Amino acid sequence: MQAFTDQRTPETSDELWLVEHPPVFTQGLAGKPEHVLNPGTIPIIQTDRGGQVTYHGPGQLVFYPLIDIDRLGLGVRKLVCNLEQSVIDLMTDHQVEADRKAGAPGVFVDGEKIASIGLKVRRGCTFHGLALNVDLDLSPFSLINPCGVADQRMTRWVDCVPDAYRHIDKAVLARRWVKHFARSVGLDAQHESADDETHALLPNHG
Secondary structure (H helix, E strand, C coil), X not given: CHHHHHHCCCCCCEEEEEECCCCEEEEXXXXXXXXXXXXXXXXXXXXXXXXXXXEECCCEEEXXXXXXXXXXXXXXXXXXXXXXXXXXXXXXXXCCCCEEECCEEEEEECCEEEEEXXXXXXXXXXXXXXXXXXXXXXXXXXXXXXXXXXXXXXCCHHHCCCHHHCCCCHHHHHHHHHHHHHHHCCEEEEEEECCEEEEEEEECCC
């Protein structure tokens, strides 16, 4: 992400990377050591994103929007709002009511956090992004104060949606999310290749 952002030019297409990580705690620039309670054998990686500590692991979809927000006329706050709304819309599509919480970036279902956000802006371009809990093991979150909030309860897609959507393929779920997000920022999403979950985001001319 850093290399892509540093090497891009004003003509570089925006991209959205979709990944799953091995178990890891990531600490943001504002992270405080006291929010890492007992990491055990899970590695802690210092990152250059905003925010505090969070957990990534298999069963969690991580979306990295590599976007020139200056070119799109977006501010950081608007991008965060679009990211949150795209998840809210995705949940609505699958019969779940999700919402925001004042002063706490991310998406919540009945007060439990299902998606976390941490961004970095460099030269008007963003990297890092949003993590959506799908069917991962939530127990590592008990080893930290997620996003610096003690006793923040976490939840997952599989614990929220009706049975008909519980075992949806993550690639299908990712594509549905991408469509919501791309539409919100006025872009079209295209796969780089049939077996690649990296998306190029191209201007939407209607």
